[in-house]
Amino acid sequence: MKILIIGGKGTIGNKVVSHFSKGDEVLMAGRSSGDISVDISQSASIESMFQKIGKLDAIVCIAGEAKWDDFDQLSEEDYYIGIRSKLMGQVNLTRIGQQYLNPGGSITLSTGVLADDPVVKTASAAMVNGAIHSFVQAAALELQNGIRLNVVSLGLVIDAYEKYKDYFPGHTPISMEKAVNAYIKSIKGKENGKVIRVYG
Template sequence: MKILIIGAKGTIGKVVTSALEKNHEVIKAGKTSGDIQVDISDSKTIEKMFKSVGPVDSIICIAGDAKWASFNELSEDDFYIGIKSKLMGQVNLVRIGKNYLNKGGSFTLTTGILADHPVDKTTSAAMVNGGIHSFVKAVSLELSNDHRINVVSSDLVEDAKDKYEDYFPGHTPVPMNKVKDAYIKSVLGKPNGEIIRVLA
């Protein structure tokens, strides 16, 4: 398979990339690194990326920004960071990418535990994650060419524990192998329209 991974150099992305590139052709994309650069908050760069890469069998997004701050500190523009990047960025990857995805291909998007169990200072991120869940469930009913779409939603991952554990009191970090397997399930399995939750 020819697989495009956006966010391939990130904490989760590098683990998923390492697993899939053993048996598949993997094209790594990122904002400032990888085989090709893309800013998912800008649909023009998404279109440019797909034109350069050409047809693929699977599109995985493990990227997207959102502002973390207390609700009283969040401005309208702060909310738009997550809306433009993590929400519409992933929506646009599907909207534009469907024209470059081979018949029977799949999309795998990424959210996280905040959609179901938000923690302090994550109003914007939780809102965006919940929106992606609804989008995936709805758009799976309309995709053509036997395309599938799923979203992986994991709790705090082991490799990000040191950076984020203070935000997630009482959360048991998820082993990276378990997270990686969720992406493999979406790409190589048959689920469609699913929120693949990964908990410890």
């Protein structure tokens, strides 16, 4: 398979890239690193990336940002950071990317536990994650040519536990193996329109 992974240099992305690189052709894209550059908050950048790459069998996004802050401190513009990047970035990757997939290809987006189990300072991030879940379930009903669309929603991963544990009191971190397996399920399996949750 020819797989494009956006965000392949991140904590989760590098493990996903490492797995699929063993048996598939993997291309990495990122804002400042990878085989090709892309800013997912800009539709023109997404279109340019796909034009350069050509046909693919799978598109995976493990990227996108959202502002974390106290609810009373979040401005309207702060919310738009997550809307433009993590939400519309992944919507546009799906909207544009479907045209570059071979028949039977797949698109895998990424969210996280905040959609279902938010913590303080995550009003914006949780909102965006929940919106992506609803988008995937609806858009998957209309994709053509056997193209599948899923979203992987992970809990706090063990490799990020020390950095983020104070934000997630009482959350049990998940292994990187479980995290990678969620992406394998989406890319290599037959799931469609699913929120693939791995929270514990």
